[in-house]
Amino acid sequence: MVQTMKLTLLTIVSLASQLAAATWPRRYIESEACVDSSQFNFDNCTTENIQCLCQSKNYLSTVALCIHKQVTGGAKNRDDAWDHFVATRCLINNNSLSDQMYDDAKEYLKTTNLVVIPEDKEAPVYKPIRVEDHSFHISLAAQVNYLRQKDISTIQGCILVGYWVLIIALTAVKRFLRYMVVRFSQTRVSMERPGKLYRLWQKHIAIPACFGFSHMCKVRVWGISMSIPTRLESVACFVYLLLTIIFLCAPYPYMATDPLYPTHWKQMMRYMSDRTGIIAAIQMPLFTLFALRNNILIWVSGWPYATFNTYHRALARVCYALLIIHAVAKHVFSQSYGASLVEYFYPVPYYRWGVAAMGLMAIMIISAFFRESHYEIFLRLHIAAAVCAYACSIKHLDGLGYKQTIYVSLGLIAGDWVIRVSRILFINVSLFLPPVLGSTRYSFAQASLLEGEVVNLKIRTPVHWKFRPGQYVFVHINKWRVWEGHPFSIVGQSSDGESFQIFCRSRGGHTRGLLHKLAREGCTKNNQMTVSVLVEGPYGVHCPLERYDEVLLIAGGIGITSIIPYVEHLVEHRPDARIVFVWVAQFRDNLRWVDDRLQKLIRASNVDMHLYVIRERGSFEEQLESIAQANDIPMVDIDINEAATHLPESNKEPTLDPTKLDTQVDQMSVTSQSTSKVEETLFGSQSVITLQDSTSVVSPTATAKCEPTMATVAPLAYPHYRHYIQYGVRPDMEIIVRDFFNSSCGSAAVIDCGPPSLMDTVRRAICRHLETAKHGRVDYYEEGFSW
Ligand SMILES: Cc1cc2nc3c(=O)[nH]c(=O)nc-3n(C[C@H](O)[C@H](O)[C@H](O)COP(=O)(O)OP(=O)(O)OC[C@H]3O[C@@H](n4cnc5c(N)ncnc54)[C@H](O)[C@@H]3O)c2cc1C
Structure with missing residues (x-):
C-alpha cells in the first residue's frame, strides 16, 4: 500500500515537473524578459497597442537585440526565443515569416543608431534601444x-x-x-x-x-x-x-x-x-x-x-x-x-x-x-x-x-x-469469418411483444461473445434511429442457446416508439418479428456475489432483468450458498417475462423464492383468458373452483376483487399484532405485508366465501411455482432485510434493482439493520437503471 502511494506521488511529481518544464523552457523565459524590458512607446505606439508595436521596426529590433545578447545556449535557442516572441505577441505562427522578421530586424540594427533608455518611460522613441543588463535581469526575475x-x-x-x-x-x-x-x-x-x-x-x-x-x-x-x-x-x-x-x-x-x-x-x-x-x-x-x-x-x-x-x-x-x-x-x-x-x-x-x-x-x-x-x-x-x-x-x-x-x-x-x-463491428459484422451456426453475417433479433408493454428481443450475433451477470449492452435498432443506442441488461442466453435475451420496457421515448411500431406491424408474443439490430458492449461491472455465504436479491418490476442472471449464476456456482430471491411485480402477467427461468429456479434447493404481484388488470374474463394462454389450455378447461385448492395459505382467506383491489388492501387489518406487521406503505398509500408471516394479514372481507375472483384463480396461471406467489400485497423491505440479516450465519450480500423508491428503501433498511448480521461481512450492491 505504502509502495503504491509512493509510486503514485512520484508519478504525479514527475508529471507535474514535466508539464511545467515542457511549457516554459528557459529560452522562452528569457524571451519574455526581453519583451518586458522593451516596454516603451516606440513610434507613437502605446505599450498596450501590441499590434502597432509589431509593425514598428524600432520595437522589433530592440527585442531582437536583447534576445541576441541575453538568450543563452546558442543560435538555435535565440531563434526559438524569437519565434516564441512573434507567436505570442505578434500572433505570427509562420516560421519562415518569423525568420524573415528576425533577419530584417538584425539588418536594420546594422544601419541605425541605438539610443539610451529615456528618462520618461511614456516619451515616444524613434530608434532601437539597447536594453540594460540590470533592467533585463529584473524582468527575468x-x-x-x-x-x-x-x-x-x-x-x-x-x-x-x-x-x-x-x-x-x-x-x-x-x-x-x-x-x-x-x-x-x-x-x-x-x-x-x-x-x-x-x-x-x-x-x-x-x-x-x-x-x-x-x-x-x-x-x-x-x-x-x-x-x-x-x-x-x-x-x-x-x-x-x-x-x-x-x-x-x-x-x-x-x-x-x-x-x-x-x-x-x-x-x-x-x-x-x-x-x-x-x-x-x-x-x-x-x-x-x-x-x-x-x-x-x-x-x-x-x-x-x-x-x-x-x-x-x-x-x-x-x-x-x-x-x-x-x-x-x-x-x-x-x-x-x-x-x-x-x-x-x-x-x-x-x-x-x-x-x-x-x-x-x-x-x-x-x-x-x-x-x-x-x-x-x-x-x-x-x-x-x-x-x-x-x-x-x-x-x-x-x-x-x-x-x-x-x-x-x-x-x-x-x-x-x-x-x-x-466493438460494434466485431460483434455485429462477420464479413470474413463464417458466422456462428444459425446466424447471418449481421446481427438480428427476434422481437415479440409481451403484454403490450415490454419488448422481448432475442438477439443473435454472428460471433459468440461472453457476458457476466450485471453486464448490459447498448442496443441500436437498425434502420430506425440507428445512431440511438439504449442500455439494456443482458438477461441471459435464450432457450435456443444461440441468442441472448433482453427485455425493453416502454418508457417515454425510443422504447415507446419501438413498442408502438412493433404493435402496428402486428407483432405479438406468438407472432415474432425479425428486426436488424446493432449491439454495443458488453459493459458494466459484475458484482462478486458468489463470494458470499448468503445473498438477498431484490428485484422490482423490470429490474428483474438485472437480478435474475445473478440468481442463476449463484445457483450454478454456489450450490452451498443461501439465496433469498424477492421479486415485486406490478401485474400477474409480468411473471411470464421470465416464466421458464422461474420454473428452473424452484428446482434449486438453495433458493428461497418470494414473488409478489401487486395488482391485477383487465376484466375478469380477460384475466381468465390470459391465464388460459399462459397455461396453453382452452379457457373452458379452467376449473375455477379447483383454484381454491391450489391456493397457498396466504392467499386463501383474503378475497380481493381486482376492481377494488387498492381499496381493499388499504382496509386490511391485522389479526395478530404479535406475529405480523402491517404498516403504512413505504411505496405510497398501500398496506404492506411481511415476508415471514403473511398469513395473518386479512381483509375485512375475509369471512366472505371464496368467490371466483382473480385472487382465487390467478395462481392457476403459474402451476409450477404458484406457492411462491402472493397477490395484492407489497413486501416490507425493511423487514425482509432485517430478517435476512437476523437469520444469516455467514457473510451476506444484498443486491437490488428496481424502482428508485424501492432501492432507497433497501438502502435505508441495510443501514438500520447492518448490526444484526452477527457472523460475517455484509455488503450492498445496487444495479440502477439510471445515471
Ligand atoms: C445499466 C442500465 C441497464 C438497463 N437495463 C434495462 C433493461 O434491462 N430493461 C429495460 O426496460 N430498461 C433498462 N434500462 C433503462 C433503459 O435504458 C431506459 O428505460 C431507456 O433507455 C429509456 O429510453 P427512452 O428513449 O424510451 O426513454 P425516455 O423516456 O426518453 O427517457 C427516460 C429516462 O431513461 C434514461 N435514458 C434515456 N436514454 C438513455 C440512454 N441512451 N442511456 C442511458 N439512459 C437513458 C434517462 O434517464 C431518461 O430520463 C437500463 C438502464 C441502464 C442505465
Whole structure:
C-alpha cells in the first residue's frame, strides 16, 4: 500500500515537473524578459497597442537585440526565443515569416543608431534601444517569479488529479488482493465480520445517501432533476473541493520590484487568473475520461459507470467555477490598468476563443435542465459542445501552453469512439469469418411483444461473445434511429442457446416508439418479428456475489432483468450458498417475462423464492383468458373452483376483487399484532405485508366465501411455482432485510434493482439493520437503471 502511494506521488511529481518544464523552457523565459524590458512607446505606439508595436521596426529590433545578447545556449535557442516572441505577441505562427522578421530586424540594427533608455518611460522613441543588463535581469526575475506561480499551479492541478488517481489506485489494490485471496485459496474463504469501526463506516459513510437515504430517487433543484450522491461519493467530492479552495487561496508570493505588475493587487489578480485556468485545464482529461463508456478506470476500480458519472459532474462543475474565476480575475486585472479587457483584448483571437469555449461549456452545464426529459438531445448536445469547447480551448491556449491537456482530452474521446465502433463491428459484422451456426453475417433479433408493454428481443450475433451477470449492452435498432443506442441488461442466453435475451420496457421515448411500431406491424408474443439490430458492449461491472455465504436479491418490476442472471449464476456456482430471491411485480402477467427461468429456479434447493404481484388488470374474463394462454389450455378447461385448492395459505382467506383491489388492501387489518406487521406503505398509500408471516394479514372481507375472483384463480396461471406467489400485497423491505440479516450465519450480500423508491428503501433498511448480521461481512450492491 505504502509502495503504491509512493509510486503514485512520484508519478504525479514527475508529471507535474514535466508539464511545467515542457511549457516554459528557459529560452522562452528569457524571451519574455526581453519583451518586458522593451516596454516603451516606440513610434507613437502605446505599450498596450501590441499590434502597432509589431509593425514598428524600432520595437522589433530592440527585442531582437536583447534576445541576441541575453538568450543563452546558442543560435538555435535565440531563434526559438524569437519565434516564441512573434507567436505570442505578434500572433505570427509562420516560421519562415518569423525568420524573415528576425533577419530584417538584425539588418536594420546594422544601419541605425541605438539610443539610451529615456528618462520618461511614456516619451515616444524613434530608434532601437539597447536594453540594460540590470533592467533585463529584473524582468527575468519577475518572469521567473511569474512562471514559478504557473509551475506551482501546475503541481496543484496534478495533485488534484493525483487525489483521484490515489483513491482509484487504493480501490484497485484492495480489489485485486481480494480477488487473489479468493482465486488462490484452496478452500473457500468466508469473509469475516469486520471490526466495529468498519461497520460504523459502512453504516454512516459508505452506504447512506448524502442526506438521509434518497439516492436513486431524483430531487428537483431549480427545475433541474438531480440524484443525490452517496455519502462516500459526497465525501470524495467534498475533499476535492476543499483541496481546490485551499490551492486557490494558497499565498501568491509578492515581488516588490516586479516591473510588470507593480502592485500587490495586480500581481494577485494576474496569478489567480492563471492558477484557476491552469488547474482547470489539467483536470480536463480526468473528467473527460470519467464520462466515457470505455473508461479503463471502471475496470480497474470495479466502480459502476454511475459512480464515475457522479464524479464527472462534480469535477466538471468545479472546473467551470474555476474558469469563471479565471475570466473575472483577468477582467479585474486589466481594469486595474484602467483598460477594458473587452476593448483591449477583443481584437485578439485568443480572447475570443476563450469566450467561445466558456460559452460552449455553459451550454453543456445548462443542458442538464433537460437531461431527464430529453436525454438523447442532451447527450448529443453535450458531446458536440464538449468537442467544440475543447477545440476553442486549444486555440485559446495557442502560445500560452497547457494545450497538451486538451489534446489528451480530445484523444480520449476519439479513442473511446474508436473502441466503440470496433466493438460494434466485431460483434455485429462477420464479413470474413463464417458466422456462428444459425446466424447471418449481421446481427438480428427476434422481437415479440409481451403484454403490450415490454419488448422481448432475442438477439443473435454472428460471433459468440461472453457476458457476466450485471453486464448490459447498448442496443441500436437498425434502420430506425440507428445512431440511438439504449442500455439494456443482458438477461441471459435464450432457450435456443444461440441468442441472448433482453427485455425493453416502454418508457417515454425510443422504447415507446419501438413498442408502438412493433404493435402496428402486428407483432405479438406468438407472432415474432425479425428486426436488424446493432449491439454495443458488453459493459458494466459484475458484482462478486458468489463470494458470499448468503445473498438477498431484490428485484422490482423490470429490474428483474438485472437480478435474475445473478440468481442463476449463484445457483450454478454456489450450490452451498443461501439465496433469498424477492421479486415485486406490478401485474400477474409480468411473471411470464421470465416464466421458464422461474420454473428452473424452484428446482434449486438453495433458493428461497418470494414473488409478489401487486395488482391485477383487465376484466375478469380477460384475466381468465390470459391465464388460459399462459397455461396453453382452452379457457373452458379452467376449473375455477379447483383454484381454491391450489391456493397457498396466504392467499386463501383474503378475497380481493381486482376492481377494488387498492381499496381493499388499504382496509386490511391485522389479526395478530404479535406475529405480523402491517404498516403504512413505504411505496405510497398501500398496506404492506411481511415476508415471514403473511398469513395473518386479512381483509375485512375475509369471512366472505371464496368467490371466483382473480385472487382465487390467478395462481392457476403459474402451476409450477404458484406457492411462491402472493397477490395484492407489497413486501416490507425493511423487514425482509432485517430478517435476512437476523437469520444469516455467514457473510451476506444484498443486491437490488428496481424502482428508485424501492432501492432507497433497501438502502435505508441495510443501514438500520447492518448490526444484526452477527457472523460475517455484509455488503450492498445496487444495479440502477439510471445515471
Ligand atoms: C445499466 C442500465 C441497464 C438497463 N437495463 C434495462 C433493461 O434491462 N430493461 C429495460 O426496460 N430498461 C433498462 N434500462 C433503462 C433503459 O435504458 C431506459 O428505460 C431507456 O433507455 C429509456 O429510453 P427512452 O428513449 O424510451 O426513454 P425516455 O423516456 O426518453 O427517457 C427516460 C429516462 O431513461 C434514461 N435514458 C434515456 N436514454 C438513455 C440512454 N441512451 N442511456 C442511458 N439512459 C437513458 C434517462 O434517464 C431518461 O430520463 C437500463 C438502464 C441502464 C442505465
